[in-house]
Amino acid sequence: MYRLSAEQQAFVDRVRVLAEAEIRPHAERVDEQSSFPKEALAALGRAGYLGLTIAPEHGGLGQGLRVACAVLEELAQRCASTAMVSLMHLCGIACYGTATNKTADLLRAAAKGEHLSTLAFSEPGSRSHFWSPVSQVVATNRHVRLSAEKSWVTSAGVADGYVVSSRCMSATNPTDTILYLALRGDEGIDVTGPWHGLGLRGNASAPMTLRNVAFDERRALCAPGQGLEMMLTVVLPVFLLGSAAIAVGLAEAAVAATQQHLTAKRLEHLGQSLADIPTLRARLAQMRIETDRARAHLASVIDAVEQPGPMTQLLILESKAAAAETAVAVTETGMRACGGAAFSKHLGLERLFRDARAGIVMAPTTDQLHDFIGRALCGMEPFQ
Template sequence: MGLQVPVAQGGHGQGLLALSVITETIGKACPSSALCFGMHCVGTAVIAAKATQYQKEHYLEAIAAGRHLTTLALSESGSGAHFYLPATQITTCGDEFAVNGIKQFVTNGGHADSYVVSTVASEDDNEEGDFSCLIVDSKAQGLEWREPWNGFGMRGNSSRALGLNNVRVPVKNLLGEPGDQVWYVFEVVAPFFLMAMAGTYLGIAQAALDAAGEHLRTRSYAHSGEALRDIETLQTRYGSMWIALEKTRSLVREAARLGDLGEPNALPFILACKADAGDTAVMLANEAMTICGGSAYRENSRVSQMLRDARASHVMSPTTDLLKLWTGRSLLGLPLL
């Protein structure tokens, strides 16, 4: 649980590469679990980026010891895919903030010990475009959890809406300086989130390839004894699946490597990796559905679960279309926003 916690606070001090490998490993077995773990790691990275001594002792050490689960609460219904434009308000009240707003699709919602919440900067510091991030503890008064998640895919995750009704948060829970949220979003949230999700969808793609391969190796026609793996058209389809997976994995690993090294040309790689991993996961899960035939079309089959979970990649902000737009702008030397 302390993958992104610095070694000085008892963690592993790891970066993007380790995160992508571990979320892929978990995602191969259960994408929902990879999503929940990945979002904990992203929230941890945000806390660690500019942690005060209090935040190190109160949050990072507990996370590293396995006693504390955190996550992000950034999305709002009014901003859609533009998760970096919150409307949630904070007001300074002495040594506390009063927080008011509604967050959507909070991963681990109702189960985490803390939530990294994005807000408009307080009225004392607010200039147009200024936003802030702060840590909201799960036991704070005024948190209202909305209906349980009942989605098309990623059904093992509690992705719920959170109402913040005059929630009091100590000023010492502010992350960085007032108005730092945009810095956090693009310097910490984006790379760690995109790498965690790219790993998750790689795991789905690998699981789909494995399911197709197992079906081809073990099934044969009763009337002829011919194994499915001996049919050339299926061999070709399976080979194409493997090529697509390895191409995407190479992109994700290179993005992680460049990001961990702080290379200036890392940005388009990082932006592209979740988009490409999502496309590959959907394609391979769809191919596995075809190759595995009727057994894959049983209600709640393992392969159909892969396809439902993979499909979430395109709508999970930043969406696939938005990431491809940002990739193009980055490559052309244009500002992302």
């Protein structure tokens, strides 16, 4: 349904084989122990998939958003925490790609599986309004320095590179921002709390503190005042479409688990399978329809990104809102269809149910996306 070429489909098929062998076996433990999926990331790194969207000139695989979304869906069907860590890495790598004169060595390292990236945008003072940091850099003799509290940093303490947002020195409003690259090991950067989420329990989305961290011009990923534009034009399309793909993957996994349960389990006293109950078949059908609808919508948005038009920005905003709500609805229907077996954690559906709910509260939240879309439709500026 992603309309991949034969070569692209073969690529995604190889990812599926790896995910089944190297990622699925660890998913339950990652969730139960809230542990970072290090085995999964190591496997992806060995296979070169941390260089998925990196240009071949830097050793990467040179794939675009279409293949990236198909890959993220495959990962999410096995372990959504691994998929989210991978997505945030792709977002960081997209930022690196705008400043290759500064990041070429890191891109090559990522392509070899030796560098994991992520974003550090959200702050307690502006909460889910990630585009409006309250932190602000200050000038020193040879550097700028930043002190900031970052709320939810995927791969916190594990990632090697962190794309950090801040207000510029001369900022006159909250969106006068700049993005810097912080590296693990920089003096003044610390993880300051644990991560114990309802879902996506392995993505280490913990708070981090930057205390007087020094940056020079070589660490600036954009010009002063251009941070918002970079967030909206470079990061947001990757994040929103990637999040949609993860949501579709969760929904697809729920369909598969429900179908397996209904066809395999029996009512022995009636000589029937659960699939013989019309209401359960109807629920499964509803799940299939909604999942296919969400994937088709995502594919149409990818088309619009590859061939931009006046509706492209609106469609990008729609992608996460639509798919995230679909994943919530489909996983809930699966829980209802499979009853006590699902509720008692025998089918893996309960993990999908919890993981799906992360998508509706991760910034930009579904409510925010609805507001952005409504504002755009009414001729208003979406981001303020």
